[in-house]
Amino acid sequence: MSNTENRPVLSPVLAIENYSLDYETANGPFHALKNIDLAINRGEILGLVGESGSGKTSLAWSIMRYLPKNAREPGGKILLGGDNLLEKSEREMQTFRGRRISMVFQDPSTSLNPTLSLGTQLAEVLVRHRGLTRQQAWKEGEERLAHVGLRTPAQMMHRMPHEASGGEKQRVVIASAFACNPECIIFDEPTTALDVITSRQILDLFVELQAETGVASLYISHDLALVARTAGRVAVIKRGDIVEQGTVREIFTNPQQEYTRELIAAVPDPAHRLVKDDVVDTDKPLVKVENVSVHFGRKSFLAALTGRKTDRVTGNNAISLSVNPGEILGIVGESGSGKSTLAKAMTGLNRFEGKIWFDGREIRNLGDMDNAYRKDVQIIFQHPDASLNPRQKIFEILSRPLKLFGDGSDLEKQVGDMLEQVRLPRTHASRYPHQLSGGEKQRVAIARAFASKPKLVICDEITSALDVSVQASVVQLLLELQKASGTAYLFITHDLNLIRQIAHRIAVMYRGDLIEVVKADEIDSPDRADYTRRLIEAVPRAAAQYQ
Amino acid sequence: MIVYTLFVVSLIVFAITQILPADAAVMMLGENATPEALDALRQTMGLDAPIWQQYATWLWHVVQGDLGTSLRTGQPVGPAMFEALGRSLLLALLSIGLMLVLAIPLGIIAAIRRGKIADMVVSLISYAGVALPEFVTATIAVLVFADWMKWLPPTGYVPLTEDFFGGIAHLVLPVCVISIILIAHVSRMVRSELVDVLHTDYIRAARLKGLSRGHVLRRHALRNALLPTITIVALDVGYLLGGVIVVEEIFAIPGIGRQLIVAIQARDLPAIQAGVLIMAATYSIVNFIADILYAWLDKRIQYD
Numbered sequence: 130m131s132n133t134e135n136r137p138v139l140s141p142v143l144a145i146e147n148y149s150l151d152y153e154t155a156n157g158p159f160h161a162l163k164n165i166d167l168a169i170n171r172g173e174i175l176g177l178v179g180e181s182g183s184g185k186t187s188l189a190w191s192i193m194r195y196l197p198k199n200a201r202e203p204g205g206k207i208l209l210g211g212d213n214l215l216e217k218s219e220r221e222m223q224t225f226r227g228r229r230i231s232m233v234f235q236d237p238s239t240s241l242n243p244t245l246s247l248g249t250q251l252a253e254v255l256v257r258h259r260g261l262t263r264q265q266a267w268k269e270g271e272e273r274l275a276h277v278g279l280r281t282p283a284q285m286m287h288r289m290p291h292e293a294s295g296g297e298k299q300r301v302v303i304a305s306a307f308a309c310n311p312e313c314i315i316f317d318e319p320t321t322a323l324d325v326i327t328s329r330q331i332l333d334l335f336v337e338l339q340a341e342t343g344v345a346s347l348y349i350s351h352d353l354a355l356v357a358r359t360a361g362r363v364a365v366i367k368r369g370d371i372v373e374q375g376t377v378r379e380i381f382t383n384p385q386q387e388y389t390r391e392l393i394a395a396v397p398d399p400a401h402r403l404v405k406d407d408v409v410d411t412d413k414p415l416v417k418v419e420n421v422s423v424h425f426g427r428k429s430f431l432a433a434l435t436g437r438k439t440d441r442v443t444g445n446n447a448i449s450l451s452v453n454p455g456e457i458l459g460i461v462g463e464s465g466s467g468k469s470t471l472a473k474a475m476t477g478l479n480r481f482e483g484k485i486w487f488d489g490r491e492i493r494n495l496g497d498m499d500n501a502y503r504k505d506v507q508i509i510f511q512h513p514d515a516s517l518n519p520r521q522k523i524f525e526i527l528s529r530p531l532k533l534f535g536d537g538s539d540l541e542k543q544v545g546d547m548l549e550q551v552r553l554p555r556t557h558a559s560r561y562p563h564q565l566s567g568g569e570k571q572r573v574a575i576a577r578a579f580a581s582k583p584k585l586v587i588c589d590e591i592t593s594a595l596d597v598s599v600q601a602s603v604v605q606l607l608l609e610l611q612k613a614s615g616t617a618y619l620f621i622t623h624d625l626n627l628i629r630q631i632a633h634r635i636a637v638m639y640r641g642d643l644i645e646v647v648k649a650d651e652i653d654s655p656d657r658a659d660y661t662r663r664l665i666e667a668v669p670r671a672a673a674q675y676q
Numbered sequence: 677m678i679v680y681t682l683f684v685v686s687l688i689v690f691a692i693t694q695i696l697p698a699d700a701a702v703m704m705l706g707e708n709a710t711p712e713a714l715d716a717l718r719q720t721m722g723l724d725a726p727i728w729q730q731y732a733t734w735l736w737h738v739v740q741g742d743l744g745t746s747l748r749t750g751q752p753v754g755p756a757m758f759e760a761l762g763r764s765l766l767l768a769l770l771s772i773g774l775m776l777v778l779a780i781p782l783g784i785i786a787a788i789r790r791g792k793i794a795d796m797v798v799s800l801i802s803y804a805g806v807a808l809p810e811f812v813t814a815t816i817a818v819l820v821f822a823d824w825m826k827w828l829p830p831t832g833y834v835p836l837t838e839d840f841f842g843g844i845a846h847l848v849l850p851v852c853v854i855s856i857i858l859i860a861h862v863s864r865m866v867r868s869e870l871v872d873v874l875h876t877d878y879i880r881a882a883r884l885k886g887l888s889r890g891h892v893l894r895r896h897a898l899r900n901a902l903l904p905t906i907t908i909v910a911l912d913v914g915y916l917l918g919g920v921i922v923v924e925e926i927f928a929i930p931g932i933g934r935q936l937i938v939a940i941q942a943r944d945l946p947a948i949q950a951g952v953l954i955m956a957a958t959y960s961i962v963n964f965i966a967d968i969l970y971a972w973l974d975k976r977i978q979y980d
Contacts, residue, residue, distance in 0.1 A: 193884055227886030239877035244899050244974055253895070254885050305885065 140211070141168035142345035143192070143230075143313045148205030150184075150191055150369075158201065161187045163369045165205070169313065172343040176360030176377075178353050178392065180596040181567075184369040185349045189315050192347075193232060194222045210312055228258040231306040232315045236322035237298035241290040247301045248286030251308065258309045273304040278334055296327035300334065307338055313345045320355070324463035325623060329667035332359060351596060353396050354626070357381065358669045365389050395601035399629035399653075403608055404457060406633060406650065413489075414451035415617050416475070416506075416585055421448045421483035423470050444470035446641040447483065452585065457611065457618040459632030459649065461625055461664065467641040468621045472587045475619070476508045488584065504534045507578040511590040513570035517562040523548070523573055524558040527580060534581035547576040551606060568599035572606065579610060587619040592627070604631060625668045637661045678960050685956040686738065690731050693945045703747050703943055738953070744946030748939070753950040757935060761954055763833065764924065764931035768916050770847060771854040772909070779859040780902070783866025787901075788893070790871060798863060805860025810919050814853045814926045821849060831928040850927045854919050858912055865908045870901040903974050910966030917955050 150162040161184045169175045179185045190196050192207055194214055207214045209230055217225065234240035241250060251273065252266035261269060267286065274282035277300040290298055299319065306314050316335065320328030336359055339346055350356050356363055357377045364374045365388065373386045384390045423444035445467045452458045460468045474481040477498040485492040488505065492498060510516040517526055527547055528540045535543070545555035551572040562570055571591060578586050588607070592600040608631060611618060622628050628635055628649070635652050637644040637660065644658050651657075653665050701717045702709070718724050722733060737744065743754040786798040822830035829846050836843040873879060874897055882892045921933030928934075932951060939947035 195880070195884060223886050223888055225886065226884050232881075232884050234877060234881055236877065240881040242878040242882065242896050242900070244903070245896070250882075253887065257886055257891075302881075 141170050141208075142210060143347070144168045144206075144208040145188075145192070146206040146208065148191065148207055149203045150187055150196075151201045151203060152197070153199040153201060161369050162191065165369075165371055167347075167364060167371065167374075169345040169347060171312075171345055172339075173362065174339060174346040174348055174360040176356030176363040177347060177349045177366060178351065178356050178363055179366035180351060180598065182368075183366045185366050186317060187369075188366075189232065189317050189347070189349060192315060193226060193230065194219075224258075227254050227305075227311070228309045229311050230313045230315070231309070231311045232317065233299075233302055233306045233319045235318040237295055237302050238290065238322070240302060241298055243290050245289075246286065247288050247290060247293060247298070251286070251301060251305045254305050254308045270304075270308075273308055274301065277301075277304045277307075277338070278330075294327075295323050296330060299323060299327075299331050303331070303334065303338070307342065307344070310342060311344060313347070315347045315349065317349045318351070321350075321352075324465075325625065325664055326463065326667045332669075335359065353392055353597065354669045365392065391598055395598040397601075397624065397626040397630050399626050401630060402650070403604070403630045404633065406648075414486075415454045415456075415488060416619075417449075417451040417486035418471075418475070419449050419484040419486065421471070421474055421481050421485065422446055423467070423474050423479050423481050443641050444479070445474065445481070448638075448643045450636055450643060450646055452617050452619060454584070455611070455615045455617055456634070457620055457632045458646075459628035459635040460619065460621045460638060461623060461628055461635060462638035463623065465640070466638040468638055469589050470641075471638075472508060472589050472619065472621055476506060476587060477503070500534070504581045505584045506587070507581060507583040507585070508587040508589060509571075509574050509578045509591045512594055513567065513574045514562070516574055517570055519562055521561075522558065523560055523562070523565075526562075526573065527558070527577055530577055530580035547580060548573075550579070550610070551576045566599075567595055568603060571595060571599075571603055575603070575606065575610070579614070579616075582614070583616060585617045585619065587621070589621045590623070593622065593624065600627070607631075625664060637664065678964050681960045682953070682957055685960075686735060686953060687731070689949050689952045689956075690734060693949055694727060696943065696945070696948075700747055700945055703945075734949070743950035743953075746939075746944055746947050748942045748944045748947065753947050757932060757947070757950050757954055760930060760932040760935040761958070763929060764920050764933060765958075766836075767847065767850055767854065767924070767929065767931060768913075768920060770851045771858060771916065772913075774851055774855040775858040775862060776909075778855070779862035780866055780905075782859070783863040784870060784893075784898070786863065786867040787870035787874065795867075798867070802860035802864050805856045806864075808856075810853050810857065810922050811926060813856055814849070814923060817849050817853055818926075831926075833927075833929045846927075846929075850923045850929060854916065854923050857915070857919065861912060861915075862905060862908060865905055866901060869904050870897060873897045873901045876900075899973065903970060906966050906970050906973075910963045913962045914959055917959060 145165050145167040148162060148165045149160070151158040151160050153159075165188065167175065167177075177185050177188070191202075192209075192214070194217065202215065205215075209225070212225075214222070214225070241247070248267060248270055251270040252263065255261045255266035255269055256263060259266075259269075270286055271282040274285050279285050279297060279300055285293065285297065285301070293301070303319075319335070320331050323331060332355070335346075338344075348356060348360050353363075357380075360377060362374065362376050363380045364371050365380070365386070366372070367388050373380065373384065373389050380389060381393060384393060424441040425444055448467075448471055450458070460471070462468050470479060473479040475485060477495050480495065487502060490497075490502070492502065524540075524544050527544045528537075531537055531540060531543055541558075544558050548555050548557055553569060553572055553576075557565065557569070557573075562573070565573065571594075574591075592603055595603060604627065607618070610616065620628060620632060629652060632649045634646055635649050636646045637658070639660050644660050647657065647661070652661065655662070657665075700721060700723060701714045705713055705717060715724075722730060725733075734744070741754065743752070743757065745751065746753050746756070749756075782798050782801075786795040789795050818830045821828050828848055830849075832846055834843040834846050879892060879896055882896045883889070887895075917933075920931060921937065923929070924931040924933040925937060932954065936948065936951040936955075938944075939951055
C-alpha cells in the first residue's frame with residue numbers, strides 16, 4: 130500500500146500536474162505551457178478555451194505524447210489512470226493511443242487518408258488494439274458506424290473519404306475514437322470545419338456517446354459558447370497559462386479574471402444589437418440584384434468536339450435582392466450555399482447571368498464594371514494573409530488604390546491617415562504584412578477597401594479566421610467606419626449570432642438559392658422558412674442563457 | 677485519346693519529312709540520274725500527287741500495318757523497326773526495373789532519415805546522376821569496367837536466345853548508364869512526396885490511433901507518396917526513348933534508336949516516319965497505362 134492506497138473512487142482519469150512544455154527555437158526557448166494543472170474525472174467533459182497560439186493544441190500533443198523534436202519538458206506529470214505518460218516509452222505509448230486515450234480532430238477531410246476506404250481506417254484500430262481478425266473488425270466496424278448514426282453502415286465501410294460528406298466523415302472519426310472504449314478522448318475543435326447544422330448534429334452525437342460511455346473528455350475550442358453547451362467545467366488558457374477554471378455557470382456568471390470577462394464579452398450575443406434599425410426601405414436601393422445566376426463547369430476539349438453535354442454546377446440560382454444606402458445586409462448559409470459566389474459575381478470575379486442595378490446604372494456583364502463601378506464596390510476577403518501581397522510594404526499596398534482612384538498626391542500623409550482610421554499606428558506603413566498580427570492585417574485590408582471611398586463594401590467572412598476577441602474589435606471598427614461614411618455593407622458570414630447583432634436585414638441562402646430576406650430582429654420568429662428555423666435552432670447561444 | 681494523339685503525331689511526322697531536304701527519287705537513283713528517269717520514278721511512287729493525297733495513301737497503308745519500304749535497303753520498314761524496337765524495349769524495361777528496385781527504397785530511406793547522413797548521401801548521388809549526361813557516364817563506365825577492369829564487354833549486342841549470359845553481360849553497362857539518371861530523378865521525387873505525405877494530418881491521425889511507425893509508413897504513407905511517382909516514371913519514358921538513342925549509339929546496340937539515326941543519316945524517309953511513329957506510339961501507350969493505373973490506385977480520379 131504505497132502511493133495507490135485508498136485511491137478514491139473518483140480519482141481523475143486524466144490528471145495533469147504542474148506540467149510545463151518549452152519549444153527550443155533559434156531565439157531561445159519558447160514557453161508553450163506553464164505549470165498546467167488539470168484533472169478530468171470519469172463521465173466529465175472539461176472544456177479548454179483559448180485563443181489561437183494559447184497552447185491548447187500543444188497540450189493535446191503533450192497528452193498524446195506526439196511532440197516535435199524541439200520540445201522540452203522541464204517538469205510535471207501527465208497521469209492517465211495513474212500511469213505517468215511522461216515515463217512511458219514510445220512502444221508503450223503505441224499500445225495506449227487509440228486504446229486507452231484517443232483523439233478526434235478538427236477537420237475530417239484531412240484527418241482521413243484519401244486513398245483508404247473508411248472501413249479500412251476504422252477496422253485497423255480494432256485489429257491493432259482488440260486483436261480481431263480483419264473480418265471480425267469489419268463486422269464490428271459496421272456496428273460501430275450504425276451506432277454513430279450512419280444509416281447505411283455496410284455501404285459506408287466501403288466508401289472512400291471523398292465519397293462521404295464532412296459530417297459522415299466526422300462520424301467515422303468519432304466511431305474510431307470510441308472504438309476501443311478508451312478512458313479518455315481529446316476533441317480538438319471537432320466541429321469548426323463543419324457547417325452550422327452538421328456541427329450541431331455532431332455535437333449532439335458527442336454528448337449522447339459521452340453520456341453513454343462515460344468517457345472523460347477534454348474538449349478544446351476557441352468558441353466559448355460552444356464549450357458552454359457541452360462541457361461541465363471550463364478551463365481558460367492564455368499564453369500557456371491556465372488563468373481560470375470552474376464550472377460553466379461560475380465562469381459565465383462570475384468570471385474572476387479580466388481576460389475571461391473579455392472572452393465572454395467578445396462572444397456575439399444576438400440579443401445585444403449593435404446597430405440602430407434606422408435604415409428605411411427606400412424604393413431607390415443602392416444595389417439591386419435581379420435574377421443573377423452563376424454556373425461553373427468548363428467544356429473539355431473532347432466534349433466540345435463531340436458535342437457532348439457537360440454537367441454544369443449551379444453556384445447561384447436566380448438570386449434577387451437589394452441593398453439600401455447605408456444598410457448592412459447579412460448573408461448567411463452553410464458552406465457551399467453560394468454566399469461567396471454571389472459576392473464574386475458582384476465584384477466581377479465570376480461570370481454571371483442576370484442583371485445588377487447599381488446606383489441607377491445597369492450592369493449586365495463584366496464589361497460594364499468599369500473603374501467607376503470598381504471604385505464604388507469594394508471587397509474584403511476572408512484571409513488577409515492571402516489577400517495582402519507578402520512582398521509589398523503596407524505603404525505600397527495602401528497607395529495602390531489611392532493612385533488608381535484618388536488624386537495620388539501626398540501619399541505619405543494619406544496612407545498615414547488611412548492607418549489611423551483603422552486604429553493602426555502610422556509607422557506600420559513601413560512594415561511587411563508578415564510583421565503584423567492577423568487582426569492587424571485584416572485592418573489593413575479594411576483600410577485598402579475604404580481607400581476609394583466606396584458606397585458598398587462586401588465583407589466575405591472577414592472575421593472567421595480571427596479569434597473571438599479580435600473579431601469583436603474588427604466588427605467594432607467596421608461599425609464605426611460605417612457610421613462615419615454611410616457605406617453599405619454586404620456582410621457574408623456563417624456566424625448567425627454575429628450577424629444578428631450587426632445587420633439590418635439578413636438574407637438566408639441554401640444550395641445556391643435565396644431562401645428569404647428578413648429583418649434581423651425578426652429572424653427568430655416562428656413563421657420563418659423551415660431552413661431558417663433549422664439554422665437558428667442549430668446555433669448555440671450559451672452566452673445568453675447565463676446572462 | 678491514344679488514337680487521336682497518334683493521328684496528330686502522324687501528321688507532324690509526315691509534315692516534317694516533307695520539309696526535310698531530301699528527294700526520295702534522287703535518293704534512289706543517285707545524283708547522276710536523268711531528269712526523265714527521276715520524273716518517271718516520282719510518278720510510279722506517287723510523289724507527284726498533292727501532299728494531302730500522299731499523306732492519305734501513307735496513312736491508309738500504315739493503318740493496314742504497312743509502314744512502307746526502305747529507300748536504303750529496299751526491304752519493308754515495319755519488320756526491321758519492330759525487331760529493333762524489341763531490343764530497345766528489353767533495354768528500357770531492364771533499366772526501369774533496376775530503377776524501381778533502387779530508386780524507391782533510396783527515396784524512402786532519404787525521406788525517413790531526413791537531414792541525416794543517409795539522406796545527404798542519397799541526395800549527393802542523385803545530384804551527380806542528374807548532372808552528368810549519359811554520354812559522360814557511358815564513357816566513364818566503359819573506361820573503368822571494360823577497358824581497365826575487363827569485367828564486361830565494352831560494346832555490342834548478343835541476343836539472349838543465342839547466348840543468355842553473354843547477352844546479359846553486354847546489357848549490364850547500357851542498362852546501368854540509362855538507369856542512373858532515372859534513379860536520380862525518381863528517388864528525389866519519392867523523397868519529396870513522402871516527406872510531404874508524412875507531414876499530413878491523416879498520417880498524424882493514424883499514428884495517434886496507436887499504429888506503429890512502420891505500419892503507418894507501409895499502409896498509409898507509401899501509397900499516397902508513390903502515386904505521383906507513377907506519373908513521373910511514365911513521363912521519364914519520354915526521356916528513356918531519347919536516352920536509348922544515345923546509349924544504343926555508344927554501345928552499338930541495334931535498337932530502334934540506332935535504326936532511326938541510320939535512317940536519318942541516309943535520308944530514308946519511310947524508315948524515319950515509321951521509327952518516329954513507333955516511338956510516339958510507345959510513349960502514348962505507356963502514359964495511357966500510367967493514367968489507368970493511377971485512377972485504379974487513386975479512386976478519386978475518374979476517367980470518362
